[in-house]
Amino acid sequence: MTTVLTPPGRRARTACPGPSVRRRPPLLTGAGALLVLLLALLGPLAAPHSPTAQLAAPFQQPDGQFLLGTDVLGRDVMSRVLSGGRTLVLIAFTGTAAAGAVGMAAGVLAAMVSRRLGDLLIRCVDALAVLPALLVVLVLAAGFPGSDTALVAAVALATAPFSTRVLRAAADTVLGSGYVEAALARGDTRRAVLRHDVLPNIAGTALMDTALRLVASLHLTATAGFLGLGQGGAVPNWGRMVSENVPGATLAATPFLAPALLLVLLSVCVGLLAGRLADAVGRGPA
Amino acid sequence: MSLLAFAGRRLAGAAVTLVLLSAVIFAATAVLPGDVVSAVAGVDASETQRAVVRVELGLDRPAAERYADWLAGAVRGDLGRGFVGDRPVTDVITTRLPNSLLLAGLTLAVTAPLAASLGLWTGLRGGGADRLVSTSAQVLAAVPEFVVAALLVVVLAVWLEVLPPVSVVPLGGTPFDVPHALVLPVLSLSAVGVAVATRLLRVSVADVAATPYCEAARLGGVRGVRLAVRHILPNAAGPAVQALTLTTGALVGSAVVVENVFDYPGIGRELQLAVAARDVPMVQGIATALVAVMLAVLLLGDICARLLGAWEGHGR
Numbered sequence: 001m002t003t004v005l006t007p008p009g010r011r012a013r014t015a016c017p018g019p020s021v022r023r024r025p026p027l028l029t030g031a032g033a034l035l036v037l038l039l040a041l042l043g044p045l046a047a048p049h050s051p052t053a054q055l056a057a058p059f060q061q062p063d064g065q066f067l068l069g070t071d072v073l074g075r076d077v078m079s080r081v082l083s084g085g086r087t088l089v090l091i092a093f094t095g096t097a098a099a100g101a102v103g104m105a106a107g108v109l110a111a112m113v114s115r116r117l118g119d120l121l122i123r124c125v126d127a128l129a130v131l132p133a134l135l136v137v138l139v140l141a142a143g144f145p146g147s148d149t150a151l152v153a154a155v156a157l158a159t160a161p162f163s164t165r166v167l168r169a170a171a172d173t174v175l176g177s178g179y180v181e182a183a184l185a186r187g188d189t190r191r192a193v194l195r196h197d198v199l200p201n202i203a204g205t206a207l208m209d210t211a212l213r214l215v216a217s218l219h220l221t222a223t224a225g226f227l228g229l230g231q232g233g234a235v236p237n238w239g240r241m242v243s244e245n246v247p248g249a250t251l252a253a254t255p256f257l258a259p260a261l262l263l264v265l266l267s268v269c270v271g272l273l274a275g276r277l278a279d280a281v282g283r284g285p286a
Numbered sequence: 287m288s289l290l291a292f293a294g295r296r297l298a299g300a301a302v303t304l305v306l307l308s309a310v311i312f313a314a315t316a317v318l319p320g321d322v323v324s325a326v327a328g329v330d331a332s333e334t335q336r337a338v339v340r341v342e343l344g345l346d347r348p349a350a351e352r353y354a355d356w357l358a359g360a361v362r363g364d365l366g367r368g369f370v371g372d373r374p375v376t377d378v379i380t381t382r383l384p385n386s387l388l389l390a391g392l393t394l395a396v397t398a399p400l401a402a403s404l405g406l407w408t409g410l411r412g413g414g415a416d417r418l419v420s421t422s423a424q425v426l427a428a429v430p431e432f433v434v435a436a437l438l439v440v441v442l443a444v445w446l447e448v449l450p451p452v453s454v455v456p457l458g459g460t461p462f463d464v465p466h467a468l469v470l471p472v473l474s475l476s477a478v479g480v481a482v483a484t485r486l487l488r489v490s491v492a493d494v495a496a497t498p499y500c501e502a503a504r505l506g507g508v509r510g511v512r513l514a515v516r517h518i519l520p521n522a523a524g525p526a527v528q529a530l531t532l533t534t535g536a537l538v539g540s541a542v543v544v545e546n547v548f549d550y551p552g553i554g555r556e557l558q559l560a561v562a563a564r565d566v567p568m569v570q571g572i573a574t575a576l577v578a579v580m581l582a583v584l585l586l587g588d589i590c591a592r593l594l595g596a597w598e599g600h601g602r
Binding site: 127129130131132133134135138139140141142215219223226242243250253257260263267268270275 | 303306307310311314315421424425427428429430431432433436437439440444445534535536538539542543546547557558560561562564566569573576577580581584
């Protein structure tokens with residue numbers, strides 16, 4: 001959620017001038033993120049038991065049959081952990097993709113139309129950005145109870161305004177540059193300018209921005225799960241597993257610790273990667 | 287433009303935004319189908335029962351008309367009554383919002399000095415300590431706040447048993463009656479807040495430290511704490527405060543989550559309960575109230591930044 005404001009590296013650069021230090025590629029964070037993502041996406045195939053069936057007494061200690069013990073309702077924690085990440089990751093990625101597409105389209109549109117119309121569009125976007133992201137999710141969840149599609153829409157709606165702003169600013173810079181003026185002067189159509197000048201030049205910014213939105217989306221999706229929004233009932237979800245099993249923490253630690261640590265690992269790795277990407281784009285020949 | 291005119295213009299803008307957003311909230315909850323009628327009449331209600339409930343709730347009228355009514359009521363301070371328990375929405379907001387503001391105020395009191403010192407320290411020193419604090423802040427800001435809160439609950443309340451795991455406030459009492467119940471919520475919110483604010487302030491401090499003004503002060507022999515507090519902080523505070531107000535949205539979200547973790551009787555807890563019960567008027571009222579608070583904070587941030595900016599002008 002906080003990432004929406006992360007400055008695109010440039011300000012930080014002026015702070016510490018001097019030769020840019022070549023940093024090692026983020027292998028560890030990359031591997032961590034990949035590991036959790038693979039676990040989330042492929043985990044359901046590897047679940048040893050049904051993630052929704054009650055198999056034993058609640059809060060049993062880990063043993064040979066239940067590798068991570070059982071949860072508050074006596075369901076296998078291992079199977080629920082393996083199955084509980086897929087929806088979360090898919091919702092966050094779909095929401096981010098949708099937000100990226102909407103933000104790109106709206107941002108470029110606001111830059112290409114007349115200044116006055118563009119400013120009006122950005123005003124409306126700013127008004128939407130006032131809505132706290134979680135509020136958007138809660139309000140849409142009230143409108144469409146138990147719907148994952150509504151969750152995707154809410155995640156996209158909550159993050160798209162920021163993308164729109166960033167991409168409009170980026171497109172504006174390109175449109176104000178000398179070579180676009182030259183291209184327009186020699187008679188290129190606006191469409192051609194858009195394709196050959198604007199889009200290639202804002203691609204880096206768009207990528208960085210999407211990465212930052214992904215961090216926010218993951219955060220938001222996990223929180224929605226924790227608050228019991230989206231598909232309800234017995235469907236496993238890392239966020240909801242934390243809220244279900246915290247009251248039983250005296251009896252068994254694994255049922256809430258396993259999903260909580262996976263969420264920490266995922267958000268930290270993706271967050272650090274996005275930060276590095278933002279630094280790289282800010283430092284490169286933007 | 288004088289400060290008053292500036293504030294007046296911003297206030298008008300905020301009012302227009304509030305009306306627009308209340309319409310958006312109304313549309314998202316009332317016009318979209320949902321199943322308000324089933325929520326009130328029960329899932330297995332007959333068609334006639336449903337029709338009766340529909341008329342009782344006024345849902346048979348066109349949405350625009352309902353919104354106009356709601357808006358007219360809202361201007362008079364009447365946000366209707368909740369479907370669940372038939373409580374007036376305004377009453378719920380006026381009793382719960384102060385609790386949440388108390389939480390926010392305490393968090394601010396913890397966060398501001400801590401973030402200011404950490405931001406100054408890392409922004410001025412640079413090097414290994416800077417990288418360590420900055421990375422920790424980045425890591426902490428990335429972790430969802432419910433995970434932070436849940437881990438705090440488990441470690442401090444369940445395993446070490448030094449603090450109560452939930453903030454149960456006695457009926458009719460205020461959170462002041464049970465001050466120890468406030469510790470964990472404030473701690474969770476502050477962890478997130480310090481992480482966010484330190485990062486923002488650090489950038490701002492580093493910018494100011496690179497200015498000729500600061501260089502001149504340094505050459506004049508001003509160093510250490512004096513340099514940081516007298517010369518850098520006043521100049522760095524303006525941009526940082528403004529940037530910080532922009533994260534209010536995220537902090538409102540954090541507050542909703544943290545209140546839910548600890549069962550704290552605030553507005554966020556009430557909102558989550560209303561969403562779970564599909565209590566549409568309650569959701570509309572609370573959401574609009576939260577947006578109003580957001581807009582007020584943004585407005586205050588703008589005014590603060592302007593005041594600090596004016597001060598900065600004098601300082602130079």
